[in-house]
Each structure stands twice: as C-alpha cells, then as structure tokens.
Amino acid sequence: MKLQDNLALxxxxxxxxVLEFGALASYxxxxxxxxxxxxxGDLFLLAAQGYVIVACILVYFWGVYWTEPFGDIxxxxxAFGRGxxxxxxxxxxxxxxxxLAGHLNQMSDRLREVDQLKSDLISNVSxxxxxxxxxxxxxxxxxxxxxxxxxxxxxxxxKIGGNITRLRRLVENLLDLSKIESQGTSxxxxxxKALDIVHETxxxxxxxxxxxxxxxxxxxPEGIPDTxxxxxxxxxxxxxxxxxxxxxxxxxxxVKISAFSGRxxxxxVTLSIQDSGCGIxxxxxxxxxxxxxxxxxxxxxxxxxxxxxGLAISLELARSMGGDIQVESRPENGSVFSLIxxxxxxx
Amino acid sequence: MVRIxxxxxxxxxxxxxxxxxxxAGYRLLFAESGPKGLESLSKNQADLVVLDVxxxxxxxxxxxxxxxxxxxxxxxxxxMLTIRNRDAEIVRGLDAGADDYLTxxxxxxxxxxxxxxxxxxxx
Numbered sequence: 001m002k003l004q005d006n007l008a009l010x011x012x013x014x015x016x017x018v019l020e021f022g023a024l025a026s027y028x029x030x031x032x033x034x035x036x037x038x039x040x041g042d043l044f045l046l047a048a049q050g051y052v053i054v055a056c057i058l059v060y061f062w063g064v065y066w067t068e069p070f071g072d073i074x075x076x077x078x079a080f081g082r083g084x085x086x087x088x089x090x091x092x093x094x095x096x097x098x099x100l101a102g103h104l105n106q107m108s109d110r111l112r113e114v115d116q117l118k119s120d121l122i123s124n125v126s127x128x129x130x131x132x133x134x135x136x137x138x139x140x141x142x143x144x145x146x147x148x149x150x151x152x153x154x155x156x157x158x159k160i161g162g163n164i165t166r167l168r169r170l171v172e173n174l175l176d177l178s179k180i181e182s183q184g185t186s187x188x189x190x191x192x193k194a195l196d197i198v199h200e201t202x203x204x205x206x207x208x209x210x211x212x213x214x215x216x217x218x219x220x221p222e223g224i225p226d227t228x229x230x231x232x233x234x235x236x237x238x239x240x241x242x243x244x245x246x247x248x249x250x251x252x253x254x255v256k257i258s259a260f261s262g263r264x265x266x267x268x269v270t271l272s273i274q275d276s277g278c279g280i281x282x283x284x285x286x287x288x289x290x291x292x293x294x295x296x297x298x299x300x301x302x303x304x305x306x307x308x309x310g311l312a313i314s315l316e317l318a319r320s321m322g323g324d325i326q327v328e329s330r331p332e333n334g335s336v337f338s339l340i341x342x343x344x345x346x347x
Numbered sequence: 348m349v350r351i352x353x354x355x356x357x358x359x360x361x362x363x364x365x366x367x368x369x370x371a372g373y374r375l376l377f378a379e380s381g382p383k384g385l386e387s388l389s390k391n392q393a394d395l396v397v398l399d400v401x402x403x404x405x406x407x408x409x410x411x412x413x414x415x416x417x418x419x420x421x422x423x424x425x426x427m428l429t430i431r432n433r434d435a436e437i438v439r440g441l442d443a444g445a446d447d448y449l450t451x452x453x454x455x456x457x458x459x460x461x462x463x464x465x466x467x468x469x470x
Contacts, residue, residue: 138451
C-alpha cells in the first residue's frame with residue numbers, strides 16, 4: 001500500500017465524516033426542540049461520534065482491501081509491458097481479482113514461451129543458414145579464379161557473391177542479436193584503453209577509407225581515463241559505427257573520432273564519431289535504433305546496403321556494458337554518434 | 348610432396364579445399380571428425396593440419412590440444428578454420444595451440460599464402 005493510495009482515501013473519509021455530522025446535527029436539533037430529551041441527545045451525539053470514527057476506519061480498510069490488489073495488477077501489467085515475463089502478480093483475497101491475476105500470469109507465461117520460441121527459431125535457422133552460405137561464397141571464389149577478367153561472367157559472379165555475402169552478414173547479425181537476448185551475453189568487463197580499440201578498428205577500415213578518399217583524424221587529449229568495457233563488444237560497436245560513418249559518407253569527406261571525459265561523477269568516457277555524410281532527417285531519428293530499420297538512402301549514399309541491425313546491436317551491446325549511444329545529426333551536415341562508456345574506477 | 352591433413356566435417360568445405368589446394372601441388376588427406384583426424388595423423392605422416400572448429404566427436408580445440416600434447420607433433424603447423432572472425436573463437440584456437448587461423452568463407456589466394464608461410468616457418 002503506497003502513501004498516495006492512503007491519501008486518495010482521505011477525501012472519501014472526509015465526505016463520510018461531513019455526511020455523518022450533517023445527519024447528527026439535524027437529529028440533535030430535533031431533540032433539542034423537544035426539550036426534555038436533551039440529555040439523551042447528548043448521549044446520542046457521543047455515540048454518533050464513535051460511530052463516525054468506526055465508519056472512517058472501516059472505509060479506510062475497505063479501500064485498502066480493494067485498491068491493493070489493483071495496485072499489484074497494474075504493477076504486473078507494467079512489468080509485462082516492459083518485457084519482464086518472469087514477474088508474477090500476487091494472488092488476491094477478492095475472488096474476481098484473484099482470477100484476473102491468475103489469467104494475467106498465465107498470459108505472461110505464454111508470452112514468455114512464445115518469446116523463447118522466437119529466439120530459438122532465429123538462432124537455429126541462422127546457424128543452419130550460415131554454413132551453406134559460407135560454402136556458396138567459397139565456390140564463387142573458386143569460380144572467380146577461372147573467370148577471365150574482364151568478362152560478363154566475372155561480373156555476374158561478383159554480383160552473386162555480393163548478394164551471398166550480404167545474406168551471410170544478415171544471418172550473423174541475427175545470431176548476435178539472439179545471443180544478446182538469450183543470455184544477456186557473457187560480459188567480460190575489464191580495464192580497456194578505448195583508444196587502443198579505436199586504432200585497431202580503424203586499421204581494419206584502411207582500404208574502405210582509401211576507396212572513398214576519406215580523411216581520418218583521431219583526436220584524443222591527454223588524461224582520458226581508461227574505460228570499463230568488454231574489449232570484444234567494444235570492438236564490435238566501433239566496427240559498426242565506423243562502418244556506417246564510411247558507408248554513408250560522401251566521396252573525399254572526413255571521419256573524425258574524438259575522445260573526451262567530463263569531470264562529473266561517476267566518470268564517463270565519450271567516444272564520438274563524426275562523419276561528413278548525408279545526415280539523418282529528424283523524422284527518421286526516433287527509428288534509428290530499431291531492428292531491420294534501414295533509412296532511405298540519400299543522394300550521397302543511394303547504394304548503401306546493410307542489414308538494418310548494426311545500430312540495434314551496437315546499442316544493446318553498449319547498454320549491456322552500462323553505456324549508451326547518442327546521436328546528433330542534421331540533414332546534409334553529417335552525423336555524430338557518441339558512444340558513452342563508464343570509466344574504470346580504482347587502480 | 349607436402350602432405351596436408353584436412354579435418355573438416357562439411358563435405359562442401361572439403362571439396363572447396365581440395366579444389367584450392369590440389370592444383371597448388373599439395374597432397375591432401377581428409378578426415379571427417381576429430382577422432383578420425385587424430386587417427387589419420389598417427390597413421391600417415393602429415394606436414395600440416397587444416398582444422399575446423401565445429402567437429403563431431405572432438406571439437407577443433409580439443410583436437411589441437413591433443414596434437415600439441417604429443418611430443419612428436421609439437422611443431423606440426425596447425426591452421427584453424429573458424430566460421431567467422433569472432434574474437435573469442437580465435438583466441439581460444441590460438442590458446443589451444445593453433446599457429447594461425449582463417450575464417451570461413453576464405454579467399455583461395457589467402458589460404459594458399461598462409462599455408463606457404465606456415466610451411467616455410469616449419470623448415
């Protein structure tokens with residue numbers, strides 16, 4: 001029973017008190033008119049006051065009796081809404097409410113089952129798809145060795161290969177997602193120099209940067225604290241963010257990575273990745289981190305291909321480490337993705 | 348002639364490896380499971396092992412540790428094949444004693460280059 005529920009009962013009690021006193025006053029004045037009954041009237045007034053107090057107490061408990069199970073039910077529905085299907089609504093003494101709680105719990109069991117089935121299905125199907133797709137890519141690579149360059153055959157093979165690679169990446173991303181969902185991923189938080197990971201990741205994108213003639217600057221002032229993170233997860237997030245910064249960039253643009261850390265406690269480290277790409281329209285912002293959401297290409301990046309899972313995975317990974325990802329963007333003015341991580345505390 | 352033992356359960360990848368490595372002049376031996384791979388290794392002399400991670404019977408890490416545990420094979424080069432560049436898998440493979448790794452799907456030229464490097468080191 002919460003305080004505000006108690007307060008909510010006060011008006012009810014007040015109304016009861018006013019009504020009782022009203023009835024009492026008219027009764028008393030009636031007796032007064034009859035003179036000799038005055039003493040008995042006083043006695044009656046006393047008894048009536050006691051009656052009013054008892055009534056108030058009864059009203060209070062009656063209110064508690066009815067509102068408490070409702071509170072539990074609301075709390076339960078809110079928990080289910082948040083996806084917490086393990087939550088259980090307490091059974092109530094009121095028969096109807098008890099039944100309602102029972103049905104809601106049952107519904108949540110069923111939802112949990114369906115949710116699990118979905119995760120298992122995605123995970124199993126993805127596992128099964130991965131190998132044949134990799135084999136197909138292998139065969140394409142073999143065929144490409146035999147196809148004369150240049151030739152239509154070679155071009156066609158490259159296109160098939162590109163499509164298969166895309167499918168395989170999608171499947172891999174799905175597996176990553178289902179892993180995050182099923183076990184909250186096994187985290188290995190340790191002391192990590194975020195800048196090391198940044199350098200490692202940038203190294204992987206050297207060719208991609210060169211292909212688009214993009215300049216890369218890494219700006220990391222002295223005294224940035226180490227972060228508390230899982231290096232593998234951090235690498236995955238950086239890969240996704242950098243991949244986007246390159247994919248959606250214009251030719252001969254720039255990518256700028258900077259690290260900074262405020263004075264506020266608890267200390268955090270922010271890694272921001274700025275690009276000179278097409279930016280994100282305000283109406284697309286709310287959907288940016290949704291799964292399978294791919295923003296319509298702009299003039300700069302009409303050909304961009306992806307799975308629409310990269311940012312969703314990155315955000316989940318960042319949150320699992322106690323961090324976050326924030327975005328600022330203006331259309332045609334590039335975007336800044338900021339990865340926020342907790343700083344390493346202690347030695 | 349250099350002999351390479353390929354321990355791989357998937358027929359497609361055995362086939363791809365055959366088509367990639369045989370024209371380069373390697374002699375290939377194949378095994379479809381971990382235990383069969385170790386058996387073949389003790390029966391036939393191999394100069395290098397290409398080892399898949401997901402294998403029936405014994406997985407690639409276990410096979411790799413078993414190879415390293417035998418003094419006869421302690422210097423035998425092992426190239427691990429994993430399904431993707433998952434850092435954890437790669438680290439586990441290297442910890443188990445693999446000399447190098449490659450992710451599936453691999454580029455034919457790349458696997459040939461890596462094999463050449465491993466074989467030179469062995470000599």
